[in-house]
Amino acid sequence: MQAKTLRRWNNVLHRDIGYLCVGMTLIYAISGIVLNHFKSGDFQHPDYGKSYTELKVPLPKDGQVNQAYINSVLDQVHEKDNFKSFITGEGYVQIFLTKGFVYVDLTNGEAEMERKTTRYGIKEMNLLHYNNLKKWYTWFSDLYAVGLIVLAITGLFVLRGKNGILGRGAWLTAIGIILPAVFLLLYS
Numbered sequence: 001m002q003a004k005t006l007r008r009w010n011n012v013l014h015r016d017i018g019y020l021c022v023g024m025t026l027i028y029a030i031s032g033i034v035l036n037h038f039k040s041g042d043f044q045h046p047d048y049g050k051s052y053t054e055l056k057v058p059l060p061k062d063g064q065v066n067q068a069y070i071n072s073v074l075d076q077v078h079e080k081d082n083f084k085s086f087i088t089g090e091g092y093v094q095i096f097l098t099k100g101f102v103y104v105d106l107t108n109g110e111a112e113m114e115r116k117t118t119r120y121g122i123k124e125m126n127l128l129h130y131n132n133l134k135k136w137y138t139w140f141s142d143l144y145a146v147g148l149i150v151l152a153i154t155g156l157f158v159l160r161g162k163n164g165i166l167g168r169g170a171w172l173t174a175i176g177i178i179l180p181a182v183f184l185l186l187y188s
Contacts, residue, residue: 010154031126055110
């Protein structure tokens with residue numbers, strides 16, 4: 001086969017596999033950024049956000065925390081339908097909701113409500129990134145990984161001349177291999 005024909009097939013393969021891989025590449029890239037910053041403490045949880053509201057609630061009339069008191073607090077914060085359970089301790093009650101909780105200081109009636117909100121889109125991308133789906137998705141993600149390998153190899157031969165693999169491309173390829181190795185040496 002002639003070099004011109006090989007180059008043409010290389011470029012066609014690189015282009016078409018690139019188109020096929022673009023969706024998964026964006027999913028892994030966006031999810032990877034979120035997961036990197038979750039692990040460094042920028043997010044409390046990558047799939048959920050949290051918001052806090054400070055409140056003032058009435059104290060229990062008879063000093064006893066019971067279901068009637070819990071219901072009155074939940075009515076005030078419009079969360080009665082989301083009640084799960086509650087616990088009491090020395091001077092406080094914590095009311096658990098399906099997506100959060102209300103903490104009430106029983107000495108002064110000050111309360112804080114935490115609401116957990118799903119980060120839609122990010123949660124689903126993380127599900128794919130972690131391969132929580134298993135089964136057929138494992139084979140699909142393996143196929144995607146093979147596609148990335150083919151993209152990397154065919155990408156080396158797309159350009160010719162001073163910008164190709166025998167020129168500037170050689171230096172950039174070497175840097176792309178050396179940098180991860182440096183990080184491994186520094187952090188292991």
